[in-house]
Amino acid sequence: MALSTDAADTQGDHENPYLQGPYAAIRDELIVEGLPVRGALPIELDGTYMRIGPNPIIPPDGKTHHWFAGDGMIHAVRIKDGKALWYRNRYIRSNRVAAALGETPAPGPRYERGDTVNTNVISHGGKILALVEAGGFPVEIDSLLGTTAYTNLDGSLQFGGFTAHPHLDPATGELHAICYNGGNREFVRYVVVGTDARVRKEIKVPVPDGPMIHDCAITARYVLILDLPITFSIDAARAGMSMPYAWNPQHGARIGLLPRDGSPDDIIWCAVEPAYVFHPCNAYDLPDGRVVMDVSVHDRLFVTDGTERPGSSVVTFERWTCDPQTRRVERRVIDSVAQEFPRCDERLTGQPYRYAYTVTLDEGRSRPGDVAGVFAHDLHTGERKAHDFGEGRIPGEFVFVPRSAGAAENDGWLMGYVLDVTRDSTDLVLLDARDVSAAPVATVPLPQLVPLGFHGNWIAAETVY
Numbered sequence: 257m258a259l260s261t262d263a264a265d266t267q268g269d270h271e272n273p274y275l276q277g278p279y280a281a282i283r284d285e286l287i288v289e290g291l292p293v294r295g296a297l298p299i300e301l302d303g304t305y306m307r308i309g310p311n312p313i314i315p316p317d318g319k320t321h322h323w324f325a326g327d328g329m330i331h332a333v334r335i336k337d338g339k340a341l342w343y344r345n346r347y348i349r350s351n352r353v354a355a356a357l358g359e360t361p362a363p364g365p366r367y368e369r370g371d372t373v374n375t376n377v378i379s380h381g382g383k384i385l386a387l388v389e390a391g392g393f394p395v396e397i398d399s400l401l402g403t404t405a406y407t408n409l410d411g412s413l414q415f416g417g418f419t420a421h422p423h424l425d426p427a428t429g430e431l432h433a434i435c436y437n438g439g440n441r442e443f444v445r446y447v448v449v450g451t452d453a454r455v456r457k458e459i460k461v462p463v464p465d466g467p468m469i470h471d472c473a474i475t476a477r478y479v480l481i482l483d484l485p486i487t488f489s490i491d492a493a494r495a496g497m498s499m500p501y502a503w504n505p506q507h508g509a510r511i512g513l514l515p516r517d518g519s520p521d522d523i524i525w526c527a528v529e530p531a532y533v534f535h536p537c538n539a540y541d542l543p544d545g546r547v548v549m550d551v552s553v554h555d556r557l558f559v560t561d562g563t564e565r566p567g568s569s570v571v572t573f574e575r576w577t578c579d580p581q582t583r584r585v586e587r588r589v590i591d592s593v594a595q596e597f598p599r600c601d602e603r604l605t606g607q608p609y610r611y612a613y614t615v616t617l618d619e620g621r622s623r624p625g626d627v628a629g630v631f632a633h634d635l636h637t638g639e640r641k642a643h644d645f646g647e648g649r650i651p652g653e654f655v656f657v658p659r660s661a662g663a664a665e666n667d668g669w670l671m672g673y674v675l676d677v678t679r680d681s682t683d684l685v686l687l688d689a690r691d692v693s694a695a696p697v698a699t700v701p702l703p704q705l706v707p708l709g710f711h712g713n714w715i716a717a718e719t720v721y
Contacts, residue, residue, distance in 0.1 A: 309709015364406030381453030
């Protein structure tokens with residue numbers, strides 16, 4: 257079944273790379289049942305893979321539009337009993353999307369700067385939540401991707417919206433997050449959400465200039481604040497840029513070690529060379545008091561007018577070690593190949609771990625022998641295994657799904673979408689995490705192309721159905 261959005265073709269603007277090719281918006285919302293499967297889907301899997309990303313419903317201004325600002329659309333595949341039961345995709349029913357579709361907007365509170373939600377989708381407290389940063393409120397969706405309501409977590413968010421990247425502490429079941437409000441140049445917030453999906457702690461952390469803090473990390477002792485030199489830009493805002501942020505080396509770069517039960521006065525700020533991190537993989541405490549954090553690092557971003565283009569930054573996968581005694585960060589390159597969307601076995605979030613999983617960036621191959629695919633890093637031995645999807649096949653983020661609750665680290669599957677630009681198609685692909693270089697465990701061809709997007713997660717049926 258197709259529900260046409262009647263959105264105009266956004267591929268005609270050839271000046272903005274985020275409105276064409278693998279980034280171009282699609283037109284239809286589909287429900288397709290009984291998907292074909294190549295290989296064998298693990299019988300242990302019962303749940304839904306959901307991934308969200310930007311998909312402008314109305315053609316935006318190509319001069320000011322940034323990929324990060326497109327209307328949110330979720331693409332999902334339901335898996336049970338070794339079968340791919342269905343694929344469906346749905347817009348988040350923001351005010352703009354609802355108006356374009358002639359529908360009533362979803363109820364619930366809105367952030368004053370807009371209600372686009374397009375960055376992550378998680379389950380917590382029996383709810384499925386679509387997320388965005390910069391002050392936007394979460395959106396509760398149902399298991400069939402319908403937008404239920406925007407939410408301030410039952411009124412428990414006091415000083416703004418949430419974040420795109422909360423981190424679940426497996427020891428407590430709580431979510432930890434660093435949140436910022438777009439345009440606020442005075443503070444960010446440390447927010448802890450309990451197992452009941454209500455905020456139990458929210459404190460303001462004074463930070464100048466309004467930095468863009470996309471993500472954070474936690475350890476058993478600390479939440480790590482990434483205060484890095486991309487900050488709110490009045491000039492970009494006045495120019496109408498959809499992402500009014502700019503590279504600001506005068507802001508400096510530092511990592512804040514905030515004790516999880518502490519106050520802003522307890523933060524230990526550790527200086528680091530200017531760079532930007534969207535996504536940490538994991539972090540943990542060392543016995544000597546230092547803190548390790550593994551990150552994908554961009555040398556710089558948003559340098560000119562706020563509209564980044566693919567391939568405009570040098571990206572490395574690094575280990576950052578924060579020393580609270582010297583208040584410095586030591587950087588060590590794990591891998592110099594451009595890679596992003598690092599994930600780990602999140603049962604070990606905030607704890608020592610061994611395996612990290614990343615994907616190469618969508619710019620594809622730059623030198624003979626480069627891989628366009630998924631990496632699995634053994635951080636103990638330094639070995640890197642790779643799955644090369646081949647020319648023209650671009651992987652999005654891959655998430656690790658353990659074989660069972662008690663399975664060993666790395667015993668499970670890596671799951672994500674792979675876009676084939678040569679066929680204008682997308683597959684859901686499952687790899688064996690223990691040997692990513694092997695042929696896929698299963699491939700599920702999807703009934704339409706899924707544009708490049710942001711973050712996805714495995715939503716186990718037991719958590720929400």
